[in-house]
Amino acid sequence: MRWPRGTVPGWLVHTGFLGLLAAAGTAYALAGPELRPVVYTLVTVVPIVTFLVALASGHLPDRRPWLTAVAGLVLLTAQQLVWPDWIAGPHLGRAEGSLTDLLQSLAHTLFLVGTAAALRRRASADPGGIIDAALFGLCSGGPLWEWAIRPALPADASPVGQVMLLGDLLVLCAVAGCLLRLGMMGRPGRGTLAYLVLTAVLTLASTVTSALAPGGIWSAELMLAAYLTIAAAPVHPDAPAVTVPPRADGVAARQRLGWLAAALSANPLIAAVQVVRGEGSSSLLLPVGTLMVVPLVLLRIRLLSAQRDRAERTLAYHATHDELTGLCNRRHIAAEIDRALADLDRGELDEITILLCDLDGFKPVNDRYGHPAGDAVLKTVAARLAAAVREQDLVGRLGGDEFLILCRGDAGVDPSELRDRIAEAVRAPIPLLDTTVSVGVTTGVAQARAGLGADRDLLIGIADAAMYAGKARRRDDVTLR
Structure with missing residues (x-):
C-alpha cells in the first residue's frame, strides 16, 4: 500500500487540521461536564489513528521510532480512559504527584524518545547546533517555572509532583528548541517539524494555563489542539523527509559557545534573583535544572573535543601525505x-x-x-x-x-x-x-x-x-x- 501523495497535499492536511480543531474545540466548549471527557478521549485517539495509517501505508520510512511515539500516545489515551476528569478537573499542572502525573511524564518520555530517534539522522548533520538548541530550551524553561508556574502551585503540592512537573516542563522546552533548530537546517521536512513544534508549544501553554487558572476550559482546549497538531504531523507530505539529513550547504556550521555559558549560569542567576528579592533559594529549579543541563554541557564539550581531535588528525595527515595520491609527501x-x-x-x-x-x-x-x-x-x-x-x-x-x-x-x-x-x-x-x-x-x-x-x-x-x-x-x- 502506497501513501497517496498526489491526493494528500499539504494544504489538505492544513484544512483538515483546522476543521478538526474547530469542531473539537466547539464540541468541547458546548458539551456539559458529562460529555467533555468523551470529546477529549475521542480527540486523543485521532493521532493514534493517523500514525498507524501513515505507518501501514509506508509513508513513514523508519517504523520503530514512530511506533515508540504511538506507544506514548496510547498510554495517554489509557490514562484518559481510567481518569476521565483529569484534564477537565483541576489536576493538570498542579504537581499532585499522583499516578496520573507519572503516567503523563512516562508518556511524554516515550513520545520524545520516539521523536528523537526519528530525527537522529537529520540531527547528525549538526549535532552541536542541536545540543545548543536544547540548552537554550532548558534555559528558557527556568524563568517560566520560577515566575509563572511555581508561584501558582497549591500549598499542598508534593515535592515528587513538583519534580515531575518541572522535569516535564524543561524537557518540553528543550525539545521545542531542538525541533526549531532542525527546521532551520533545510526546507525538506519543515511542514511536519512545524506541527511537532506547535505540539510542544501547545502542551506547554496548556500546562501553564492550568497552573494559573485551575479547572479552566482553556487548558483543555489547548491540549486538544496539541493532540490534533501531532495527529497532522505524520500525514503531512513532508513527513518522509524528516529523517533525511539536509545538504551540507544548508547547515550553519558556526558553533556558538555562548549557549554553554548561558546554560551553566541561568539557574544560578535565577537563584541569585530569588535571594535578592528575599524569596530564598529553596526552589527545585537549581538542582533539577542543573542535573538536566550538566549532561548536555558535557556532551557538548565532548563533541567539541572530538571535532578538535578530528581536525588535528586531518591537519597531521595533510602535513605528511600527498594530496593527490595519498602517499607520503x-x-x-x-x-x-x-x-x-x-x-x-x-x-x-x-x-x-x-x-x-x-x-x-x-x-x-x-x-x-x-x-x-x-x-x-x-x-x-x-x-x-x-x-x-x-x-x-x-x-x-x-x-x-x-x-x-x-x-x-x-x-x-x-x-x-x-x-x-x-x-x-x-x-x-x-x-x-x-x-x-x-x-x-x-x-x-x-x-x-x-x-x-x-x-x-x-x-x-x-x-x-x-x-x-x-x-x-x-x-x-x-x-x-
Missing part, C-alpha cells in the same frame, strides 16, 4: 629516511634500501588527454607501487611523476628483482574514460648498511644517478634499434 619520506639511518647507526637495522622511481611516457599522456587523466594515472601508479612492496615498506611521492620507496631492513628480495616487479606492475594498461594508456618506470636503487656512515642526500643522489643511468641506457637501446 616529500617532507615525511625524508624524515623517515633520516629515522631509518639513525636506527642503522644504532645497530637496530642491518640495512636500508631506497628505490627512486621516475615514470616513462607520462608527459605525452598528460599532454594528450589532459591533467585529469594525468592525475588518474598518478593515482593508479601510486596504488600499484604500494601493492608491489611489503606492508612495512614506505612509498612516497616526491613530486610530479617521481616516487620513492623506503625498505627498512632486508628488502625481502633482491633489489633488482624488486625493481623488475615494480616495472611489471606499473606498465600494465591503465583504463581511462574511453581508452587505455600505458606508462613505464625507471628505478634507481641505493642501499646503506651499518657502519658505512651514509646520509640521506648521499643515498638519494646515488639512487638518482642510477635512475638516470637507466634512462640513458634505454635511450641508447632505442637508438641502436
